[in-house]
Amino acid sequence: GESVGLHLPTLSVQEGDNSIINCAYSNSASDYFIWYKQESGKGPQFIIDIRSNMDKRQGQRVTVLLNKTVKHLSLQIAATQPGDSAVYFCAVVYSGGGADGLTFGKGTHLIIQP
Amino acid sequence: GAGVSQSPSNKVTEKGKDVELRCDPISGHTALYWYRQRLGQGLEFLIYFQGNSAPDKSGLPSDRFSAERTGESVSTLTIQRTQQEDSAVYLCASSLVRSTGELFFGEGSRLTVL
Numbered sequence: 001g002e003s004v005g006l007h008l009p010t011l012s013v014q015e016g017d018n019s020i021i022n023c024a025y026s027n028s029a030s031d032y033f034i035w036y037k038q039e040s041g042k043g044p045q046f047i048i049d050i051r052s053n054m055d056k057r058q059g060q061r062v063t064v065l066l067n068k069t070v071k072h073l074s075l076q077i078a079a080t081q082p083g084d085s086a087v088y089f090c091a092v093v094y095s096g097g098g099a100d101g102l103t104f105g106k107g108t109h110l111i112i113q114p
Numbered sequence: 115g116a117g118v119s120q121s122p123s124n125k126v127t128e129k130g131k132d133v134e135l136r137c138d139p140i141s142g143h144t145a146l147y148w149y150r151q152r153l154g155q156g157l158e159f160l161i162y163f164q165g166n167s168a169p170d171k172s173g174l175p176s177d178r179f180s181a182e183r184t185g186e187s188v189s190t191l192t193i194q195r196t197q198q199e200d201s202a203v204y205l206c207a208s209s210l211v212r213s214t215g216e217l218f219f220g221e222g223s224r225l226t227v228l
Contacts, residue, residue, distance in 0.1 A: 034217075036217075041221070042222075043205050046216040089157065102159070104157040
């Protein structure tokens, strides 16, 4: 199976600063990793993903880093904006696992201070 | 519509009543998931449908919970004899290529059991 741990339930940063949200997973056979953003009152929305054959992937203002050695995943958001305030979930896929192998972490609430 | 649609958006019921929650996935998406999200918590897997295969019901918390899906279309989640601890947001998601692709979430059905 797989378990996905949370490093920090709440993260507060100043507008314009960079944010780093962390996630740890347990199963070294996990092969696909996703970050979702959930704004208040809405369903989670896909941000960025990465497969196990990569260690870094960049999107628009976001970067996901994967360290398979220590089973650690992070999401970096550059120059945070008020619209980045949300709960961020990491999700990990272990092919062949239950629930289609998909396990979500508990989420980090990112608060952007003006 | 273009996205995952859930209804009702809000449901208040009395303890002991049955409730039915509906999910319309994105057309063509073969995978459909139900999750439960308690206030301030992460996503708790309930059930997963993939095409015409037998659903993965391993996350259903009790026999009061059941779900059906007609082919690759609408799904209904039924909770019988509701209890106060069933109060939560119930999220539905669909995916084109199972968990190894992006999940598209609906906005959820908020259930309050008095």
